Amino acid sequence: MKNYRLQAAIVLMLVATAFTSCSLDDNTPNVVTKSSLVTKVEGATTAHINVEVPVTVTFSVDNNCGSYNQFVETTAANTKTIEVESKYEGSNCGTTPASKTAVYKFKSTAVGTYNLKFKKTATEFTTHTIIIN
Known part of the structure; x- marks a missing residue:
């Protein structure tokens, strides 16, 4: 019985050591997100109801580690x-700014004129108008 308790204690210590010695946090890359400014917007200006309109958005990132993450939208009327x-994401990114592109997909279920205002500076926007027939 004494031998069984000793073996159980050793197995329990080995299992506890295995779970605490390996941490996934050590291998997680450092990821930072921030807003990027748009330099160009291209795409169709007319479309039909329920048809997806791809709009190509060119934006600048601070260095070669920068890439597209997501579009953040606020909507008011049209x-x-x-x-x-x-x-x-990453290190040794350099300091040279770069241009990247991403596709914004617009789709409307109602007829009308829609203004897409992409942030160009802190106070200015590049507006792309799409007319839905």
């Missing part, structure tokens, strides 16, 4: 204000 959120 106007959408859109910011590009970039993510920066």
